Amino acid sequence: MSTITLGRYLFERLHQVHVDTVFGVPGDFNLVLLDKLYEVDGMRWAGDTNELNAAYAADGYARIKGMSCVITTFGVGELSALNGIAGAYAEHVGILHVVGIPSTVSQAKGLLLHHTLGDADFDVFHRMSTNISKTTSMLTDIASAPSEIDRCIRATYISKRPVYIGIPANYFDVEISADLLKTPIDLTMKPNHKEAEDEVINEILSMVKASKNPIIIADGCASRHNVETETRQLVDITQFPAFSTPLGKGTIDETHPRYGGIYVGSLSTPDIKNAVESADLILSIGALLSDYNTGSFSYSYNTKNIVEFHSDHMKIRNATFPGVQMNFVLQRLLKVIGAASKGYKPIAVPKPLPLDNSIAASTPLKQEWLWRHLSSFLQEGDIVITETGTSSFGINSTTFPANTVGINQVLWGSIGYAGGAISGASFAAEEVDPTKRVILFIGDGSLQLTVQEISTIVRWGLKPYIFVLNNNGYTIEKLIHGLHAEYNEVQPWDHLAILPTFGAKDYETHRVATVGEWNNLTTNKSFQKNTKIRMIEVMLPTLDAPASLIAQG
Secondary structure, three states: OOEEEHHHHHHHHHHHOOOOEEEEOOOOOOHHHHHHHOOOOOOEEOOOOOHHHHHHHHHHHHHHHOOEEEEEEOOHHHHHHHHHHHHHHHOOOOEEEEEEEOOHHHHHHOOOOOOOOOOOOOOHHHHHHHOOOOOEEEOOOOOOHHHHHHHHHHHHHHHOOOEEEEEEHHHOOOEEEHHHHHOOOOOOOOOOOHHHHHHHHHHHHHHHHHOOOEEEEEOHHHHHOOOHHHHHHHHHHHOOOEEEOOOOOOOOOOOOOOEEEEOOHHHOOHHHHHHHHOOOEEEEEOOOOOOOOOOOOOOOOOOOOEEEEOOOEEEEOOEEEEOOOHHHHHHHHHHHHHHHOOOOOOOOOOOOOOOOOOOOOOOEOOHHHHHHHHHHOOOOOOEEEEOOOHHHHHHHHOOOOOOOEEEOOOOOOOOOHHHHHHHHHHHHHHHHOOOOOEEEEEEHHHHHHHOOHHHHHHHOOOOOEEEEEEOOOOHHHHHHOOOOOHHHOOOOOOHHHHHHHOOOOOEEEEEEOEHHHHHHHHOOOOOOOOOOEEEEEEEOOOOOOOHHHHHHO
16 A cells, blocks of 8 residues: 555554554544544454543553553543543553544634534643643644654653644545554653763762662653663662552562562551651652652651662652652663672561461451452462552562562552452463463442443453452442441442353353352362353452451541
8 A cells, every 4th residue: 555544544644553443433533533443453442431441451551561541532421530640640651542524614714513612712621631641732733743643652652641733624534645554653761861871870879879678669751761671670680678658569579589568657567667768768669649649748768868760760869860760870870789788787677477377267258358368379470450448458468479560550540440450461461371360359339330331341252351349339439438427338239240241151150258168269170261251249248348448548
């Protein structure tokens, strides 16, 4: 082909960067664009149940594959997605938000179109997205449209933030040169300024040489900005004790002998709290110091020797180095830090208490037991998604096997997020490795916000595990305020009827309420293989919650 349509160009470019599933909802201003997706081999349209769920699903997909794409229609569609887009912005997740907008002719005439505010302002919704996007583009010139698409895809991939692009409906069928596809989009990062990077490296090495009790803490942006490998190599080379935060859970191999656990300020276990706060040097990688991630800002370091590694700057003590990216700093640091740390004498790191397997099989399930014993069910390579609420707090007590990916939304904290994210994560896992298990833990209250996305999962034959923690209502809200308030209650659902209601044919449902029932189910060899979609209702006492959540509340 010598030419292709602009619409097809968009999907060819997405396919080139391995975004092979596109999320969204059809609407009259994007329908012609969606026709073009089916012209590209290997692409699929998820067809989500609403735009908010589509944005959540795109978030889950991007956390596995690096970036994603959601397509909505002008006005009514794009606004429905914005809560999910804002969450992706807060948590550093790259989503390309493509919006089909009215034609340039309609805009020029100022027509009073549907999906508008009735004021002929066709830029108003775009402006709403600017504060939750790394960059935006409203295409107005077909000649520059291909390069704008490339720019927006690159910005999404590099920044790990949402990017907005509005494409007029009359542009989708316009023919452009197919030769443009022969030049790959440049996804490389711009190198750091050498003198600034030199200063950062030299200062870190000097601090490492002088330290006696250094530690490493991995936070959320370590995984979001693709430095998990470098972080793990840093632990291997230095043998410094390594810790994670709730947002960073899974970044460091939790089976590594130098891994010490999850640090959450005053909500940490005493041994972890002491190990972290007594350090004389802290290498903090990808920090996102939000309230829930820090135990309500209760970090209490006893040293000012803190090095913060960020995606777009470095901070050493009180000095900030703008534009010095941690990716390059870590890659260079790994080559020289071994010599600087050779005088370090490793000290013991905290270890979790051994599991108590002597509890009677008839004992009712409780959160504290559940989260600690979940480790026995998990397998290397699992993707574990935890909803805002008891799940996102409880999972910190679970030891992940190697290469387990943890997905949560501790910073943005939108209830129902995980119910949409599991859809995108399941699509991504199927593309990466169909045997990779995707496991969701969501409360009975949270499920009611995004339950429709299970329909999308069923439609595509995806095979996640959906554990519904049934403790009769919004437990996290009750612990914050309104312990017995009616507004924190929800209508009880028949959870085991949900899969057949959405048309599932090959599925399993289970209800467990005791230690014995949990053990019998999770040790079953057939159950351990992701051969079908499964819904497991976990019956828990009302107001039962992890100790850390009770303290946080």
